[in-house]
Amino acid sequence: MAEPMVEVFIYETRQFxxxxxxxxxxSEENGGFSVDDVNExxxxxHTIKGxxxxxxxxxxxxxxxxxxxxxxxxxxxxxxxxDTTAITDIVLNAVDFIRIEMDKLDGxxxxxxxxxxxxxxxxxxxxEMKIANGDDPDIDLxxxxxxxxxxxxxxxxxxxxxxxxxxxxxxxAGEGGKEDGIHVFxxxxxxxxxxxxxxxxxxxxxxNLKEKVIEIHNLPEKILxxxxxxxxxxxxxxxxxxxxxxxxxxxxxxxxxxxxxxxxELKELGSTAECEYWPTPETVAINAMENTExxxxxxxxxxxxxxxxxxxxxxxxxxxxxxxxxxxxQMISVRVDKLDKLMDLVxxxxxxxxxxxxxxxxxxxxxxxxxxxxRQLHKINGELQDSVMALRMVPLEGTFKKMNRIVxxxxxxxxxxxxxxxxxEDTEVDKNxxxxxxxxxxxxxxxxxxxxxxxxxxxxxxxxxxxxxxTLSAENAGGEVVIKIKDDGGGLNKEKIMERARRNxxxxxxxxxxxxxxxxxxxxAPGFSTKEKVTEFSGRGVGMDVVVSNIKTLGGNVIVxxxxxxxxxxxxxxxxxxxxxxxxxxxxxxxxxxxxITSISRSFRPEEGxxxxxxxxxxxxxxxxxxxxxVRLYDMYKLDGAVTEPSEGIVLLLEAGxxxxxxxxxxxxxxQEIVVKxxxxxxxxLMNTTGISGCTLLGDGSISLILDPQMLHNxxxx
Amino acid sequence: MEDEKNLMEExxxxxxxxxxxxxxxxxxxxxxxxxxxxxxxxxxxxVPEVPDYVRGIINLxxxxxxxxxxxxxxxxxYREYTDRTCVIVxxxxxxxxxxxxxxxxxxxxxxxxxxxxxxDLKASQNKYIRGIGKLESSVVLLLDWEKLFSEDDQELMxxxxxxxxxxxxxxxxxSENKSE
Numbered sequence: 001m002a003e004p005m006v007e008v009f010i011y012e013t014r015q016f017x018x019x020x021x022x023x024x025x026x027s028e029e030n031g032g033f034s035v036d037d038v039n040e041x042x043x044x045x046h047t048i049k050g051x052x053x054x055x056x057x058x059x060x061x062x063x064x065x066x067x068x069x070x071x072x073x074x075x076x077x078x079x080x081x082x083d084t085t086a087i088t089d090i091v092l093n094a095v096d097f098i099r100i101e102m103d104k105l106d107g108x109x110x111x112x113x114x115x116x117x118x119x120x121x122x123x124x125x126x127x128e129m130k131i132a133n134g135d136d137p138d139i140d141l142x143x144x145x146x147x148x149x150x151x152x153x154x155x156x157x158x159x160x161x162x163x164x165x166x167x168x169x170x171x172x173a174g175e176g177g178k179e180d181g182i183h184v185f186x187x188x189x190x191x192x193x194x195x196x197x198x199x200x201x202x203x204x205x206x207x208n209l210k211e212k213v214i215e216i217h218n219l220p221e222k223i224l225x226x227x228x229x230x231x232x233x234x235x236x237x238x239x240x241x242x243x244x245x246x247x248x249x250x251x252x253x254x255x256x257x258x259x260x261x262x263x264x265e266l267k268e269l270g271s272t273a274e275c276e277y278w279p280t281p282e283t284v285a286i287n288a289m290e291n292t293e294x295x296x297x298x299x300x301x302x303x304x305x306x307x308x309x310x311x312x313x314x315x316x317x318x319x320x321x322x323x324x325x326x327x328x329x330q331m332i333s334v335r336v337d338k339l340d341k342l343m344d345l346v347x348x349x350x351x352x353x354x355x356x357x358x359x360x361x362x363x364x365x366x367x368x369x370x371x372x373x374x375r376q377l378h379k380i381n382g383e384l385q386d387s388v389m390a391l392r393m394v395p396l397e398g399t400f401k402k403m404n405r406i407v408x409x410x411x412x413x414x415x416x417x418x419x420x421x422x423x424x425e426d427t428e429v430d431k432n433x434x435x436x437x438x439x440x441x442x443x444x445x446x447x448x449x450x451x452x453x454x455x456x457x458x459x460x461x462x463x464x465x466x467x468x469x470x471t472l473s474a475e476n477a478g479g480e481v482v483i484k485i486k487d488d489g490g491g492l493n494k495e496k497i498m499e500r501a502r503r504n505x506x507x508x509x510x511x512x513x514x515x516x517x518x519x520x521x522x523x524x525a526p527g528f529s530t531k532e533k534v535t536e537f538s539g540r541g542v543g544m545d546v547v548v549s550n551i552k553t554l555g556g557n558v559i560v561x562x563x564x565x566x567x568x569x570x571x572x573x574x575x576x577x578x579x580x581x582x583x584x585x586x587x588x589x590x591x592x593x594x595x596x597i598t599s600i601s602r603s604f605r606p607e608e609g610x611x612x613x614x615x616x617x618x619x620x621x622x623x624x625x626x627x628x629x630x631v632r633l634y635d636m637y638k639l640d641g642a643v644t645e646p647s648e649g650i651v652l653l654l655e656a657g658x659x660x661x662x663x664x665x666x667x668x669x670x671x672q673e674i675v676v677k678x679x680x681x682x683x684x685x686l687m688n689t690t691g692i693s694g695c696t697l698l699g700d701g702s703i704s705l706i707l708d709p710q711m712l713h714n715x716x717x718x
Numbered sequence: 719m720e721d722e723k724n725l726m727e728e729x730x731x732x733x734x735x736x737x738x739x740x741x742x743x744x745x746x747x748x749x750x751x752x753x754x755x756x757x758x759x760x761x762x763x764x765v766p767e768v769p770d771y772v773r774g775i776i777n778l779x780x781x782x783x784x785x786x787x788x789x790x791x792x793x794x795x796y797r798e799y800t801d802r803t804c805v806i807v808x809x810x811x812x813x814x815x816x817x818x819x820x821x822x823x824x825x826x827x828x829x830x831x832x833x834x835x836x837x838d839l840k841a842s843q844n845k846y847i848r849g850i851g852k853l854e855s856s857v858v859l860l861l862d863w864e865k866l867f868s869e870d871d872q873e874l875m876x877x878x879x880x881x882x883x884x885x886x887x888x889x890x891x892x893s894e895n896k897s898e
Contacts, residue, residue: 679765695763702763702777
């Protein structure tokens, strides 16, 4: 119904969840909740509760409510005995629950899980905490406090006839009264007992009416900001006074739609003067100024309205989004698909530029001015490309910090001790990379702790520190981002991996020929696990193959190194940019292929007889004392009309990992910035083994297939 | 709501309309709804390791789309492409595919009552024919494009890797976005 609103709700809630998780983990590490932490958590939970109630996700809002209660208790009574770990657990469990529900909502579903169990647990926990601290477990803090507050603040309250509004306002408002069919109403709404969060519901009513009335005032005045409001609404009802062009029946119909409403008292009055409470414009202004912290979630329309509900202005929420203040730069949030679109357009632009500047019609012409202008265009295009790339760059920090949670949960469950050290978390990578790297990192970190880090006593025996260390580091290294996950655990057990590989039938050559790296890379095979027992965290053999496939989709690779007894290091290398690369295009027969320039080590025309064959017919070439296999592209792809005599074609030496091999093509077409486009799905399904990773458009509009040296290498060597 | 209505009306105006094309002596019809455009034959880049009826990929104004030779698809003999040869670009489940046909004739109205089901022959290609449309002096074989390409999918899916469904999802989402 109100899609943009749901979107904003999900977005904001997720931000709060992230904030909550970080605060909770931070507090646990520091051994207790600081006043700021408590306030922050309280506020975040409070807001989630409010907006969830607005969206009518009761399971979420009631859960948030119960967690909020704990922090309310801590905030108000400063109890001595606070079990930080247990509370952190509660917060994290709630965060997880809400996060799952948000994911469901995001995926077009409805949050439908019951939070009953968590809620009960939280309530009981609070009860026990109160008992442990010598407080009455049944005391309703809010009521107690509100009762006090109500007494204290009585003179301040306007109802009970206090607001015989100043004559001026009365007169003007009164005069305007009946003339243009404007009616004055006074309504009192009582909510059902035990529906909870009356203040939020009252706010909903107000919000709903706002657009339909001319002027509206309510008692209590401050609904969301004032802790006593709930109590007032419960006992005296929620009272609203408003002028509207609607008649009595229409107003009644409107108000009758209120959810959880027990009773409605609606009166039409002669003029605003009869209202018990009708503040002057000045009072309103003053009140508005006092409202320094507006919490104004919007209510989704409860009835089918013809016009779509306006999304809550993101700017208004700025004051409570968890951003650090004091940073003068202004921020806007942009939908990722808009950035993707922009990126696509820049890609098109790069192709279009090549189509113009390398247009075959221009061949052989002397075009000084044109060339100058073309260079200028090229420069601007380049800058544009860089800027768009930069837009999509986000620091790895968020993804890295998520790992804190995994380390915590796992060490707690497994009885191990480990800490996570983050290095270079401010390294920026493409948004796409950041998203895809999260899962692999999680699996590797899990693996490090489960398989790598030993039990505390084992560590002590081995002369290591009791607490293990997992270091997560990131750095930019020449067009690549390198992410390392290093642990100081026991390292990988080569014999065990080998034995398992043997049993799973993964060995393709004599055992003695396997290098350490090759052995270690077995752990990435699907279904591979050296663990005899399946634990909650690992051992099922799923996971590590996800690591590889995820990183492959990013065009990166993974290497594992291990030092027995000293720990292991997993290194992930991912190219920084995915969409636009420099490529060398070559022609073979009537087709053209493009190879990423970074993987070409050299290209040359071989002398006659330089290429020789082994007994199996595999061709090879000797280059700088090294013997490299050579494949003829026309042969591999069954193309006609290609150069078959190597001495008339050209050999490109390609590097894939540590291997070098040559491919034979007809001739070089030139280096060009190319935009990688996926091979159409219809075709790509068949192309698992062909070594083609995508396609691109050349300057003349023809299509060139992009060769992936790594895939080619695998085809040759398998 | 308005849009939906318009869309419905638009669909209605496209109902029972078929673009007819020739393959050898036969005349085939395809739902006008799925047809995006008709272009002349252009340079096709061949792709390795695909069935021979998939001729390769073409560049359609910056979009790269696969092209399927319908003659080969129906196990006819290959015929050199001529000036008459056309590529009908269709969008099926959010995927653009070009169909190479001998020639495109016209758009015909064939109401449902003039369509008879194909005879139930074994081992024939009739499984790709949804029905046979009767005209005054001739017949049109109405293509079951859904079956045609979904069966392709199944055929192809057999050899596909496990991560393919994910790709399907993403393309589905894309097409949804487009329709918004």
